[in-house]
Amino acid sequence: MDVYLFGMRAARDEPPIYVAYQLLLPDIFKCSEGRIEVPITCSFKHRIVGYVTIDFLIVLPTPEIYCDMKLSYERYWNPEKTGLYVGHRGLGPNFVTANQCLVRENTIVSLKAAVEEGAHMVEFDVQLSKDMVPIVHHDFQAHFWVKARKYLKTMEIPIQSLLVRQLKSLKVNEVKQEEKEISECCFKRDVVEHLPFPTLEEVFEAIPLTVGFNIEIKWAQRLINNRLEGRGKQKFDPNMYVDIMLQCIFRHANGRRIILSCFDADICTLLRYKQNYYPVLFISQECPEGSIPFRDPRPNSLQTAVYNANAMELLGIVARTETILQDTCQVNMAINRGLVMFCYTTYSPTNDVSVLKRLGLHAILYDKMEMCERIIKDGVFQLQAEESTVEEINEEVRVSMRPQHPAFLYQ
Template identity: 45%
Template structure:
C-alpha cells in the first residue's frame, strides 16, 4: 500500500489540490443520475436506455444532472468497467440472434473486457426470465460495460461523478455477494489509477458499501472525498454481517473514525426515524 501511495503522490503530482474534506454549502439538493438515467431492470417497463452505459450517462447529463452515479468493477484483465451486478448471463448465440439456449451465470470478474463487450451478454433479469429487454446491439454507446476511462473521456467535464466501488459484502447468513474477488488493494489501485490519470478538473466522489474499501481509498489518495454507503435498519434488503453497516449511528462512527467526508443513507431508515444523527 505504501509504494502505491507514494506513486500517486509523486507521478505528476495529481493530488496537489485536495477536496477530500470539502463540500460547498451551496451544494444542496443536487440532482444525481443513478446509474446514469436510472435503473433499467428494476421493473419490466424499465428505462428506454440501458443503465450504466455511455448513452445513459450522456442523457442524464443532458437532462441537468449535477452528478452521475455509476458502479465500477474489474474485468478479468483488470480493467475498471461500469456495471452494477456481480454476475451476468451469457449464451452461445450471437448478438443478433434472440432465441435463448442454456444460459450460464458468470461473474463479471471472470470475463475479459473483450468478452464482456463482444459476447452477447444478458442481464440476470433477462437470463432468468428468458426475455430480451433491449434490442440495441447496433448502438455503440448503448452497450453495457463501458470502461471507466471511456466515461471520463465521453461525458462533459462539468458533470461530476459519484463512482460507486462495487465490492463483495458478507451477508448476515454468512454467504457473500461474490466469492473469490480480486485482491482488495489491486482493485482500489486500478480504479484510482484511471481516475487520477483521466479525471482532470472533474468533480469526483467515491462511495462504497464496504467500510474497509472506504478507508483504503481515503488513505491512498487525498484529492477526492469518500462517502460510506449504508442501508441501515431495513426490511427491504438482506442485512450485511458487518456491524458498521447495520445502523446509521454505526455508519457515522465508522466514517468519523476513517476521516471520510460523510455517509450516504438509504431513505428507508431515514423515513423510519428522521431524528437519527
C-alpha cells in the first residue's frame, strides 16, 4: 500500500510525492472479516509516520463445489415476471387458516399450504445449529417451557447452542404478533410436518421440485449500540457458515430454481462470489421509528442497499413494504439501475398489494396467502411439467454443475 501526498505549494499539473508505504501480508488476517490497524512507514527515513485502519472481508472458495460458465442465473430474471406472490415463511407468522387450524411459520406444512394457496415461490429462513446442520427457523433464540417446581417457566436459548436433536425435542412457544408476548399455542405436535426446526434437507425433500425457493440466510447483525441481534455471540466463521449452506443447497437442489438473500451485506458478497449459479438479493432494513439500526449502514436505507447491490453485482434488493408505500419513487431508483426488486412484511390490505404490483415490483413476500387473489401462474423458477421432466432436470444439474467430490453426485 503506497501513500502519495501533494505538496502545499504544488502546481496544478505537478504530480504527487511518494511519502510512505506498508506491506499487507496474508498472515495479518486472522479471520474472514474484521478490522485491523497497520502502521505506515516513511519511504526514505523508514520510520512509522502514521496508522491506517482497514475493514476487510476475505472470500474463500467453497470446498467440493465446482462452478463453470456454462449456465448461470446470478443476474438473470425474466422481465415478464412481475407481481409474483412469495409465501413469507410459508403462510406467514403463525397463521390461523379458515378451518381454524393453527399453522406454525417456517414448517413444512406451512410451506406446502402456501403453495396450495397460490404462491409462486416460498420464502423461509435458514441458520446453523450447534452441530452445523442448516435448520429452518427465523429467530436467533428458541423460546420454550421448563418446569420450575409447581409452575411452568419460559426460557430462551440461542439456536446455535443446541444440537438438531435437542431443537426437535423442545416444547417450543410462540410469540403472538399482535400482543408481542410469549404464549403456548396448540399445534399438532404429533405430526412431523407441523414440528418446528425442519432441516434444510427435509424441506428440499418435502416440497415439489416445481416450487421455487427464496432462501434467506440468517446472520446476526451488529447493532449501532454494539450489541448483537439475538443477544448472543456469533460462533461461526462467515466463510465456513456460507460454505455449509451452499454445500447443502448444491447437494439437494436437483435443478430447483433458487434465490438466496440476506440482511448482511458481507454474507451477500460471499454468496455472490462463492458460486455463479444462484442469484442473490440484498435485504434492506429501513428501521422503523423506535427500533435500533444496524451498525453497518449499507442495509439501513433503500438507497445504500441499491448502491451495494450494484457494486457487488447482485440480482437485486428486498425492501420493506412500508418504506415503498411512503415514497413510491424509490422503486424506480432500483429498477432503473437494472435491479430486481422484492418487498416484504406485507400486512397490507389487498388494495395496497395492488399498488405494489402496479409499481412494477417483481415479487411480494406475502404473509397471508389465503387472503390473496387466487390466480395460479407459472413462477419465474417453475419448470413446466410438459417441457421438463424430472430426468431432464437431473441431467441439467449434472451437466451445468459438475461436482468434484463423490458426496455431491446428484441422484
